[in-house]
Amino acid sequence: DGGITQSPKYLFRKEGQNVTLSCEQNLNHDAMYWYRQDPGQGLRLIYYSQIVNDFQKGDIAEGYSVSREKKESFPLTVTSAQKNPTAFYLCASSSRGTSGPTDTQYFGPGTRLTVL
Amino acid sequence: DAKTTQPPSMDCAEGRAANLPCNHSTISGNEYVYWYRQIHSQGPQYIIHGLKNNETNEMASLIITEDRKSSTLILPHATLRDTAVYYCIVRVVNQGGKLIFGQGTELSVKP
Numbered sequence: 001d002g003g004i005t006q007s008p009k010y011l012f013r014k015e016g017q018n019v020t021l022s023c024e025q026n027l028n029h030d031a032m033y034w035y036r037q038d039p040g041q042g043l044r045l046i047y048y049s050q051i052v053n054d055f056q057k058g059d060i061a062e063g064y065s066v067s068r069e070k071k072e073s074f075p076l077t078v079t080s081a082q083k084n085p086t087a088f089y090l091c092a093s094s095s096r097g098t099s100g101p102t103d104t105q106y107f108g109p110g111t112r113l114t115v116l
Numbered sequence: 117d118a119k120t121t122q123p124p125s126m127d128c129a130e131g132r133a134a135n136l137p138c139n140h141s142t143i144s145g146n147e148y149v150y151w152y153r154q155i156h157s158q159g160p161q162y163i164i165h166g167l168k169n170n171e172t173n174e175m176a177s178l179i180i181t182e183d184r185k186s187s188t189l190i191l192p193h194a195t196l197r198d199t200a201v202y203y204c205i206v207r208v209v210n211q212g213g214k215l216i217f218g219q220g221t222e223l224s225v226k227p
Contacts, residue, residue, distance in 0.1 A: 004159075031212055042203060042217025043160070050212050058211060090159050097212040101148060101167065105215060107159035
């Protein structure tokens with residue numbers, strides 16, 4: 001099956017600890033994205049990558065870091081510098097990372113992070 | 117900031133058409149309108165998108181006004197499984213074509 005996987009589905013961490021969220025895709029997409037969702041809100045862009053070994057900050061990148069060493073993987077690290085890390089984190093991918101009509105973004109199932 | 121406004125909630129009877137409106141009065145000429153839906157605690161699911169022509173696929177129809185300032189998503193025969201939050205999104209051309217989500221419309225399909 002082609003798709004985007006995120007693991008784990010639920011994650012609990014103590015305050016002050018860094019935590020890494022996994023995102024893998026087997027769609028052969030060039031572009032990958034990380035969004036954050038807070039209760040009752042829409043998604044906000046954290047980071048995105050349009051090609052391997054390159055990534056850009058989104059609208060709320062502070063307190064987060066990413067890497068893109070492989071085309072199929074785009075892990076997100078939530079650092080202790082992130083003031084309010086408890087949220088639902090969603091990974092997405094698209095063919096080329098453009099706004100073109102055939103370049104639809106598809107989402108993974110999400111990881112719910114709770115910092116205690 | 118979201119470039120779209122939607123009613124916060126709507127109800128629809130099972131088997132009837134669900135018509136979800138969206139205003140996007142500041143949309144630029146090369147920006148597409150996308151619709152996604154999200155069932156609680158799941159990732160958003162792509163539904164349909166369009167630029168200025170009406171579009172239809174196996175899930176829904178999208179009607180965009182001639183001035184492109186508003187659109188309507190139509191689910192022709194709503195089922196209980198269509199209960200979800202529906203997001204109307206204007207996709208920007210920068211930042212990798214990011215999606216700017218508003219708060220969406222919570223659609224409740226009732227038997």
